[in-house]
Amino acid sequence: MKKLLFLLLPVLAFGQSNPPALSSIREADLKRDVYQMTDPHFRGRGAGTLDELKASAWFAEKLREAGIEPAGENGTYFQFFSLYRNRISPTSSVSIGDHKLALWKDVLLAQTAPVTLTAPVLYLGQAGKPNANVDVKGKAVAMEASTLNIPFRSLPEWRYSRELMTLYGNDLLARGAVAVIYVCDDFGEHAWDYTIHNMRPGTWDIEGGPNAVATPKPPVIWLRQSAMEWIQKPGLTLTIDQRVESFTYPSVNIIGKTKGWDPVLSKEYVLLSGHPDALGIRNTIGNDSIYHGADDNASVNMAMLAVIKALKKAPAKRSALIVLHGSEEKGLLGSKWFTSHPTVPLNSIAAVLNGDMIGRNGPDSAALLGGQGPHMNSPELAWMAMTANNEGPRFKLNTDWDHPAHLEYWYFRSDHAPYARLGIPSLMYTTLLHKDYHTPQDNAANINYGKLLKMTQWIYRTAWKVGNMPRKPATDPNFKLER
Numbered sequence: 001m002k003k004l005l006f007l008l009l010p011v012l013a014f015g016q017s018n019p020p021a022l023s024s025i026r027e028a029d030l031k032r033d034v035y036q037m038t039d040p041h042f043r044g045r046g047a048g049t050l051d052e053l054k055a056s057a058w059f060a061e062k063l064r065e066a067g068i069e070p071a072g073e074n075g076t077y078f079q080f081f082s083l084y085r086n087r088i089s090p091t092s093s094v095s096i097g098d099h100k101l102a103l104w105k106d107v108l109l110a111q112t113a114p115v116t117l118t119a120p121v122l123y124l125g126q127a128g129k130p131n132a133n134v135d136v137k138g139k140a141v142a143m144e145a146s147t148l149n150i151p152f153r154s155l156p157e158w159r160y161s162r163e164l165m166t167l168y169g170n171d172l173l174a175r176g177a178v179a180v181i182y183v184c185d186d187f188g189e190h191a192w193d194y195t196i197h198n199m200r201p202g203t204w205d206i207e208g209g210p211n212a213v214a215t216p217k218p219p220v221i222w223l224r225q226s227a228m229e230w231i232q233k234p235g236l237t238l239t240i241d242q243r244v245e246s247f248t249y250p251s252v253n254i255i256g257k258t259k260g261w262d263p264v265l266s267k268e269y270v271l272l273s274g275h276p277d278a279l280g281i282r283n284t285i286g287n288d289s290i291y292h293g294a295d296d297n298a299s300v301n302m303a304m305l306a307v308i309k310a311l312k313k314a315p316a317k318r319s320a321l322i323v324l325h326g327s328e329e330k331g332l333l334g335s336k337w338f339t340s341h342p343t344v345p346l347n348s349i350a351a352v353l354n355g356d357m358i359g360r361n362g363p364d365s366a367a368l369l370g371g372q373g374p375h376m377n378s379p380e381l382a383w384m385a386m387t388a389n390n391e392g393p394r395f396k397l398n399t400d401w402d403h404p405a406h407l408e409y410w411y412f413r414s415d416h417a418p419y420a421r422l423g424i425p426s427l428m429y430t431t432l433l434h435k436d437y438h439t440p441q442d443n444a445a446n447i448n449y450g451k452l453l454k455m456t457q458w459i460y461r462t463a464w465k466v467g468n469m470p471r472k473p474a475t476d477p478n479f480k481l482e483r
Contacts, residue, residue: 017391019464021310027453033062033302034359034452035444037276038292045293046280047327048083048204048249056252056276059301059324066309068256071321071343079253081337083327086112086214087202089243094221096121096181097236104196106224110161112202113217114244119178121236127168127182137176140238142231143168145188145222153407154433157191158198165220179218179238184225195222197282202244204330206337214244251277251326253334255343258308260467262317269321269344270466272307272459273335273354273415274300275328279438288440295434295442297328300355303456310460316467318350325415335415339422350472351381352426353463354416358455359447360434366395366455369428370420372402374482375411378425381466381473385427388461393454398432404482408433412483421481425473429459 037058043051060077063070072078088109094101101107122139124131127146150156150163161182169180184192205211219240223231230236254276260266278293292298304322311320321344325334339346358366368389369375371382389395401410410433411417416426431451436442466473 020314025306031449037298038294038444044280044291045278047277047330063256071257072255083249084212085247089245108222110220111217115242140179141177142181145182145185157194181221183223189225193283254324258312260319261315265317268350271352272304272322276324292443294444295357299359307460318467335418339418351466352419355429356414359452367398375402377479378473381425384465385462
């Protein structure tokens with residue numbers, strides 16, 4: 001009998017660790033909901049568009065159908081905020097010597113900034129060629145782009161211009177150059193269509209943000225590879241009249257709650273975080289131009305919906321708050337807005353469980369950002385999440401992504417980050433990047449729904465632990481982010 005009890009102890013422990021509504025989270029429901037949210041009707045849910053608002057209204061209706069209470073503003077599920085967009089005006093003009101350059105065809109403008117400038121062009125050769133002794137003051141310096149020393153990571157076509165500026169361009173501006181001109185190499189030419197869809201829309205921000213108002217900056221210019229035929233000629237002059245147009249668009253956070261059963265602890269919240277927006281309609285890849293955002297981030301949105309429904313079915317001591325942060329893809333704008341305009345007291349948030357892309361890659365692989373130093377702001381919360389993983393899905397966790405030298409610095413690119421900066425215990429669940437990241441092929445058909453179910457159950461197990469502990473998870477008093 002004692003031997004039998006010993007053998008049963010692990011089973012009994014596992015059974016005792018199962019939260020009561022675990023079986024209410026079903027793979028079929030997750031799959032149905034992901035397909036619905038990524039339907040072409042929503043046109044990729046681009047931030048600041050009617051498509052984002054339509055998808056947000058659809059999600060709010062899902063909350064209402066589930067009996068989740070509104071927790072936005074004015075008794076609704078919504079918290080609207082304004083996006084301030086600045087873009088290069090089509091009335092802008094660029095010429096170099098006698099070459100009048102057609103905007104977005106012959107030339108790309110990387111800085112959304114008003115500037116009128118005439119300056120001599122100085123050709124420096126290939127990017128990376130030593131030029132420390134060259135006097136660039138007052139010059140529009142031109143160079144051939146080069147992949148030399150570029151730390152290629154995800155979305156290299158999108159980031160090529162930025163990486164070149166970081167490696168080579170910023171130093172030239174610091175030495176007095178008044179403009180930087182890149183001529184495409186083979187990779188730059190390949191990336192041209194991708195780059196247009198990043199530069200042409202301009203910049204986005206919320207009130208008080210650094211990009212809310214366009215301020216003068218030195219122009220950064222990209223030319224087609226064919227410009228190598230003439231850019232090296234002496235005596236060329238850059239003439240640029242770069243104008244900026246400004247617009248205001250609505251975006252929205254979707255917020256709901258379900259009440260905990262404890263009369264005291266129910267005043268605190270376990271916050272479940274996702275983002276409704278994706279990338280809308282962009283350049284065509286594989287005969288599709290709708291960037292459906294199934295993994296990024298419909299997978300998380302539907303997981304968090306399933307978790308809060310489970311917490312309504314069998315409440316924890318603490319309440320649960322779900323927040324889908326609008327316009328995440330524009331720079332975490334919805335989470336920045338919510339943390340500065342919260343609809344519940346910030347000190348009532350016991351923990352933030354955020355997710356970003358939880359339905360792809362190998363069946364047993366995942367990561368928990370904020371689970372390792374230096375990004376672990378609450379060892380107690382991290383321990384609960386690790387324990388929940390061991391009790392349930394037993395994912396093999398990749399711990400590299402919290403390393404400060406990791407090329408992706410992904411910890412800073414999702415909606416838990418603004419909360420962590422305020423000292424609120426925060427984690428991010430993910431199954432990491434993949435080849436379809438930010439492409440139209442991130443669609444519902446490519447999600448591993450069995451894995452999505454396991455990730456959802458893991459988040460629910462963690463939420464249940466946080467929701468029932470006698471006090472909020474403690475934060476590390478020495479927590480400090482490296483950037």
